[in-house]
Amino acid sequence: MGIVRLYAALRARADGEREVEIVWSPGATVGDAIRDLIARKPGLAGHILDARGQVVPYVAVFIEGRDIRHLDGLRTALAAGDEIAIFPPVAGG
Amino acid sequence: MNLGGYADRLARVDLTSGRVAYEHINEDDARKYVGARGLGVKYVFDNGPAVDPLGPDNLLCFMNGPLTGTDVTMSGRMAIVTKSPLTGTVTDSHHGGWSAARLRWAGFDGLLFKGRAPKPVYAFVHDGQVELRDAADLWGKGVHETVKTLIARHGDDTSVIAIGPAGEQGVRYGSFINENDRASGRGGTGAVAGSKQLKAIVITAKKAIPKAKDKDAFKTAHQRALAVIMDEATVTSPRKGGLSVYGTNVLMNVTNTIGALGAKNSQQTTFAAAEQIAGEKIKETILVHDPTCHACPVACKKEVETHGKYAVHMESFEYEPAWSLGANCGNDDRDAIAFMIDLCNDYGMDAIEHGQVLGMSMEASEKELIKERIDWGDTDRMIELTHMVGRREGIGSTLGEGVQRAAEAFGDGNLAMAVKGQSTPAYDPRGLKGMGIAYATSNRGACHLRAYTPASELLGVPEKTDPLAWEGKGRLTKLLQDLHAVSDSFDLCKFSAFAEGPEEYAAQYAAVTGVPTTGEDLLRIGERIYNLERYYNNLAGFREGSDYLPKRFLEEPSTAKGSEGHVCELDLMLREYYEARGWQDGVVPESKLKELAIV
Incomplete structure (x- = not known):
């Protein structure tokens, strides 16, 4: 089990929720958790994963503060209590 | 001058005597340094690196570029360029709003101030003319009251860029504020104006969009750039x-x-x-x-x-x-x-x-x-x-x-x-390593906008890099420094770089000015501007060892999730950066100056 935190416009697509608690089993991946999240919050469909099941360009998914693009992507294994954070494209200055 | 986009008019204002002289833009300078930041740095360089930033000999430039005030998307930026009283380096600070466009519509590419007025003044800019007006009633007033008073005095279609009491009092980080809220924040440009008793720049001009040299090419280039921004x-x-x-x-x-x-x-x-x-x-x-x-x-x-x-x-x-x-x-x-x-x-x-x-x-x-x-x-x-x-x-x-x-x-x-x-600004270089080398090698002191590496480290533009990896960040920083030096010289909002790249910039610049240009050409111009700034700083006393970071970032590891245990590996990044630049421990060699046609 762990927390998925949502930011910026993703919150409105998740019924206004900032975080969603997801239960995952030993051996689960971040991809599994995101698919579970989307099943519970269908408004997120197409905004985190594309039609091929890959992360939408410029969307950032972090596990414990590390971008999964620098880990094993959607195959990154989850540990109990991990915190997932998902951002739509963000930049500024 | 035969290039499109420019008003081909500069005002040189001697605040000591009150005299204003007008001149054309040198075409060779425009081709080499474009405008805004680049051309402003050239003028500050020519004024000499030894001036006292708060003395009358310092030059204070308000600069537009050839794309300012055109239909090019995000072309509403103005550069204020001078020698900084905070850092002792050359500095440029930019603001948005409408004053930049109005300066172009009033018929100017730039306003250059030197000397010290015997009493407080403001510059009233309109119809290709600059007039110095008495600002005794405004001295000591805040920016908001100054803007309100001057807008009431000069009417619609007016922008006011003003300093407040901080600049007047010589606060070294005194800034210019445009239209109440748009700050040319960094480097102490407001303190320079305060030392000259220059309270504000007031620009009145009706909308008059400059025409591109090649209208058909501009239409295509504009639509392409707009499409990526709107995506x-x-x-x-x-x-x-x-x-x-x-x-x-x-x-x-x-x-x-x-x-x-x-x-x-x-x-x-x-x-x-x-x-x-x-x-x-x-x-x-x-x-x-x-x-x-x-x-x-x-x-x-x-x-x-x-x-x-x-x-x-x-x-x-x-x-x-x-x-x-x-x-x-x-x-x-x-x-x-x-x-x-x-x-x-x-x-x-x-x-x-x-x-x-x-x-x-x-x-x-x-x-x-x-x-x-x-x-x-x-x-x-x-x-x-x-x-x-x-x-x-x-x-x-x-x-x-x-x-x-x-x-x-x-x-x-x-x-x-x-x-x-x-x-330093709002990105800790223990968690975003690129910002460390960008802060250290910025020509205006710590700055996130000389090379905005979070575009790569967070967003993935132009390519995704790991924020905790130092390898490649020296080269990335050089690329972004050169790219931003050019966009600051157009003068386009830096946020355009989240969607546009050198090729989009080149197509628009070429269509407006009529100068055939590739993205590679622009990066070469950016490299020239960055090296001119560094050469100025070298001559002003910033030599070997001047590119550094606060010890905290180098010696106290992060304790936060995401970057825990990390410090910033500056020395390794500096080595890579200097190699990419062709510099010797932060100093531009003569051969590089010649290669870039700076000398």
Whole structure:
């Protein structure tokens, strides 16, 4: 089990929720958790994963503060209590 | 001059005598340095690196580029270029709004001020003319009252770029503020104006969009650039992208998530209450409007209104000051932050430097280096000190020297998170390594806008790099420094670079000016501008060893999730960077100057 935190416009697509608690089993991946999240919050469909099941360009998914693009992507294994954070494209200055 | 886009007119104003001379733009200079930042740096270079920044011989330039005020998307930026009293380097600071476009529509590419007026004046710019007017009634007044008075005096179609009491009093981070809320914040340009008794630039002009040299090519180039900015997948997408919906402060939560949000004078790399001052929370609570600049569909400005003790209505609740006056000072009161940003704008001083000055003072107080009690997050005390700096009263006189000098006066210069005398901005280089090399090698002192590496490290533009990896960041920083030097010389908003690349820039520049140009050509021009700035700094005394970071970033590991255990590997990145630049320990060799046709 762990927390998925949502930011910026993703919150409105998740019924206004900032975080969603997801239960995952030993051996689960971040991809599994995101698919579970989307099943519970269908408004997120197409905004985190594309039609091929890959992360939408410029969307950032972090596990414990590390971008999964620098880990094993959607195959990154989850540990109990991990915190997932998902951002739509963000930049500024 | 045969190039399109330019007004081909400069005003040189001698404030001592009151004389104004007009001249054409040298075409060779325009081809080599473009305009705005690049051409302004050339003029400051030609004025000599040895001038006292607060003396009459310093040159203060208000510069447009060839794309300013055109239909090119995001072309509403103006560069103020001078020698900085904060850093002793050449500096350029940019603002948005409409003053840049109006300067072009009034018939100018730039205004160059030198000397010192015998009494306070403002420059009234209209119809290809510059007139100096008496500003005795405005001296001592805040920016907001100055703007209100001058708009009432000069009517519609007018922009006012003004300094406040901070610049008049010689606060080294005194800034120019355009149209009440658009800050040319960094480097102390307002203090330079104060030393010259120049209160404001007032520009009155009706809309008169310059025509491109090649109209058909411009139409194609413009549509292509606009399409990438409007693309719903990008951060710039109007009313959909994160930058448009939440403004720059959309960054607060992500930098906090990865352990790159400095807190309490960067003693920590995460702020537990970041959510309370982040763009998402601002939108939920105090946001009232989304203003924009000339020719910009993104509208990243965020106008807020607060009530009660810290009641204010203003439009610059940006990520940088929200961090410096918020997380950096252990302060999660968003109303107080809005109030203080507005106070900084009214006094005319850089809110980034000011927040760093306050954060450093809080740590000095905690460590009992000073007798004054300044507690973390004490908003009333922060406001009191803001007034004292703006008026240079009591300890405010020391703080107004900027964070580096103030920390040294307190007995420990290492408490200053600064490079070359200018404070670091809102990205901790232990969690975003590229920012470390970018801060260290910035030609205007610590700066996130010389090379915005988070575009790569967070967003993935032009390519995704790991924020915790140092390899490649020297080369990335050089590329972005050169690219931004060119966009600052057009003068286009840097946020265009989240969607556009060198090829989009080149197509628009070529169509407007009529100069056939590739993206590679532009990067070469950017490299030339960056090297000219560095050569100026070398001549001003910044030699070997001048590119450094505060010890805290090098020796105190991050304890935050995402970056835990990391310091910034500056030496390794510097080696890579100097190799990419062809410099010798930060010094431009003669061969490089010749290669780039600088000498």
